[in-house]
Amino acid sequence: MRGAAGRSARARLVLTALVATAALVAPFLLGDYQVYQLSVIVVYIVAVLGFDLLTGFTGQVSLGQGAFFALGAYTGVIALTKLHVPYAATPVLAGAVCFVVGTLFGRTVARLEGLYLALATFALAIATPQILKLDALDAWTGGSQGINFGKPASPLPTLLNDDRSLYFLCLAFAFLLYTGAWNLLRGPTGRALVALRDQPVAAATVGIDVAAYRSTAFGVSALYTGVAGALGALVAGFISPDSYTLFLSIQILVGGVIGGITAIGGAIFGGAFIEIVPDLVSKISDAAPWALYGLLLIVCIMVMPGGVAGLARSILHAAEKSRKARPR
Amino acid sequence: MAELRETPLLRFAGVSVRFGSIVALADISFEVRRGEILGLIGPNGAGKTTVFNCLSRLCAVHQGEIEIEGRSLLALSRHEVSGHGIARTFQHVALFDTMSVLDNVLSGTHTRRRAGFLTDALRLPAVRRSEHAARAKARDLLAQLGLSELEDVAVADLPFAVKKRVELARALASDPKLLLLDEPAGGLNHEEVEQLGDLTRQVRERFAVSIIIVEHHLNFVMRISDRVVALDFGKVLAEGTPAEMQAHPEVIRAYLGEPS
Numbered sequence: 001m002r003g004a005a006g007r008s009a010r011a012r013l014v015l016t017a018l019v020a021t022a023a024l025v026a027p028f029l030l031g032d033y034q035v036y037q038l039s040v041i042v043v044y045i046v047a048v049l050g051f052d053l054l055t056g057f058t059g060q061v062s063l064g065q066g067a068f069f070a071l072g073a074y075t076g077v078i079a080l081t082k083l084h085v086p087y088a089a090t091p092v093l094a095g096a097v098c099f100v101v102g103t104l105f106g107r108t109v110a111r112l113e114g115l116y117l118a119l120a121t122f123a124l125a126i127a128t129p130q131i132l133k134l135d136a137l138d139a140w141t142g143g144s145q146g147i148n149f150g151k152p153a154s155p156l157p158t159l160l161n162d163d164r165s166l167y168f169l170c171l172a173f174a175f176l177l178y179t180g181a182w183n184l185l186r187g188p189t190g191r192a193l194v195a196l197r198d199q200p201v202a203a204a205t206v207g208i209d210v211a212a213y214r215s216t217a218f219g220v221s222a223l224y225t226g227v228a229g230a231l232g233a234l235v236a237g238f239i240s241p242d243s244y245t246l247f248l249s250i251q252i253l254v255g256g257v258i259g260g261i262t263a264i265g266g267a268i269f270g271g272a273f274i275e276i277v278p279d280l281v282s283k284i285s286d287a288a289p290w291a292l293y294g295l296l297l298i299v300c301i302m303v304m305p306g307g308v309a310g311l312a313r314s315i316l317h318a319a320e321k322s323r324k325a326r327p328r
Numbered sequence: 329m330a331e332l333r334e335t336p337l338l339r340f341a342g343v344s345v346r347f348g349s350i351v352a353l354a355d356i357s358f359e360v361r362r363g364e365i366l367g368l369i370g371p372n373g374a375g376k377t378t379v380f381n382c383l384s385r386l387c388a389v390h391q392g393e394i395e396i397e398g399r400s401l402l403a404l405s406r407h408e409v410s411g412h413g414i415a416r417t418f419q420h421v422a423l424f425d426t427m428s429v430l431d432n433v434l435s436g437t438h439t440r441r442r443a444g445f446l447t448d449a450l451r452l453p454a455v456r457r458s459e460h461a462a463r464a465k466a467r468d469l470l471a472q473l474g475l476s477e478l479e480d481v482a483v484a485d486l487p488f489a490v491k492k493r494v495e496l497a498r499a500l501a502s503d504p505k506l507l508l509l510d511e512p513a514g515g516l517n518h519e520e521v522e523q524l525g526d527l528t529r530q531v532r533e534r535f536a537v538s539i540i541i542v543e544h545h546l547n548f549v550m551r552i553s554d555r556v557v558a559l560d561f562g563k564v565l566a567e568g569t570p571a572e573m574q575a576h577p578e579v580i581r582a583y584l585g586e587p588s
């Protein structure tokens with residue numbers, strides 16, 4: 001048993017090293033537009049991480065992640081353009097604001113479960129673009145036009161061009177948040193979250209304050225999503241309400257499920273799926289790209305019910321079994 | 329000289345619980361002393377599990393008071409109960425199904441630790457140390473209950489009787505003063521029930537806990553309990569030592585008289 005745990009830890013280490021190397025080297029091999037796309041993938045990875053923490057590990061189904069993504073984006077850009085906060089710090093501010101709002105929202109909906117919670121978060125997602133367009137907020141949000149502030153310039157233009165410097169900013173945040181999530185989930189807090197997802201009554205009897213953990217998990221998820229939103233805004237150089245429709249929330253959910261919501265490594269695939277697949281299908285089929293997308297989704301779900309991460313896990317498991325079955 | 333009476337570990341005083349029109353508990357009073365094993369018996373629907381659910385704060389108490397070491401239990405919320413030294417197992421098992429055996433037992437230590445989102449995310453040295461200590465403790469518990477081999481197994485894959493034992497380990501992980509066992513012999517054969525009796529007594533000695541045990545195996549309860557409380561239709565039918573209970577006319581009529 002120990003041996004198996006050791007081997008899977010080693011496999012994970014090798015995989016991590018590969019991904020890290022690719023993430024550091026790739027931007028120097030790619031053109032500007034592709035580097036931009038890579039940044040967007042990293043942004044979505046962070047958003048999917050937030051979704052996984054909430055829905056995968058804590059069992060709270062959210063259809064409203066797009067609302068926190070938007071809140072993060074607008075907080076970041078308003079801080080940048082009105083308050084002149086250094087651009088690299090705007091995701092921090094966005095994360096903090098989203099954490100507070102998310103915790104408060106989580107506290108309000110703490111009693112709701114399953115579909116009812118999904119509905120409450122759906123309400124958030126559906127309301128957000130229209131709230132952002134309200135005339136009363138025009139001075140801050142730029143109304144339906146949004147705000148076009150231009151991509152921040154690279155601080156080291158000789159070393160990195162603008163797109164690459166933004167990419168590395170995204171990567172730094174993603175690295176920190178990924179490591180944080182990894183630590184969180186393997187410690188007592190992660191166990192508490194999974195416990196209250198699996199069996200809330202028993203969780204309470206072992207001393208877990210179910211409502212408090214649920215609302216804080218909501219806040220942390222909103223923090224991740226908000227940081228992603230702020231990074232996404234920086235990478236794009238503009239924000240507008242129509243980028244943050246319900247469809248964004250659904251895409252984050254899709255990324256989560258495809259990657260595998262109960263393994264944070266899956267977020268890497270999920271993030272990539274969100275950015276790459278819609279593009280890909282429209283290249284393959286002009287006439288009905290979304291039909292193709294839908295078909296692909298169904299196939300993915302049938303073939304890998306646990307997402308990419310679940311598939312990887314069962315392959316490792318099978319390999320372990322055949323190793324044991326082999327005569328010595 | 330006034331007699332100094334030791335405060336009991338647990339006191340039920342006139343507790344009533346209703347579910348709609350069903351009276352699950354009607355004016356129940358009894359005490360649990362330190363270090364004692366109290367058997368709680370009664371036919372199906374007598375209210376035994378409801379007694380436990382009151383202690384876990386899972387159901388509303390309409391009347392009466394429950395005290396743990398002289399303090400009101402009803403002032404606590406669900407998650408605070410384990411901090412006051414009460415741990416339990418469930419009649420139908422309520423483990424964390426997606427977790428391994430070890431993680432289930434580790435969850436039991438939750439109440440004795442300080443877990444914070446930020447400190448955990450940063451995995452501060454204090455977190456690492458406390459996690460290390462918790463693991464050692466959980467492994468020790470598993471060893472004492474003969475579960476070491478199963479450490480990494482997902483609990484969902486275990487047979488019912490083994491799940492019950494994992495629940496016992498999880499309960500003990502919180503350093504309880506009072507252990508509530510709801511039908512621990514479920515899924516066991518005759519011989520295993522005998523062994524469970526010995527184990528229960530060992531647990532009482534080693535962990536210095538008081539135990540309330542709910543069981544339908546009457547011989548088992550009579551053998552291991554110091555005192556027995558018999559419930560019927562939510563009322564205390566009789567209370568006493570196993571010997572007294574076996575001689576009690578009401579109890580004989582309700583259980584022992586029945587051909588088995």
Ligand SMILES: Nc1ncnc2c1ncn2[C@@H]1O[C@H](COP(=O)(O)OP(=O)(O)OP(=O)(O)O)[C@@H](O)[C@H]1O
Nearest residue numbers: 347350352370371372373374375376377378379419
């Ligand atoms: N949550 C609930 N809602 C409604 N009725 C309940 C609830 N819990 C218990 N009851 C009722 O309260 C009564 C006592 O139930 P309880 O589960 O305490 O009995 P028990 O003595 O544990 O029985 P068993 O030996 O079958 O486990 C029963 O009539 C039961 O139907």
Ligand SMILES: [Mg+2]
Nearest residue numbers: 376377378419
């Ligand atoms: Mg019962």
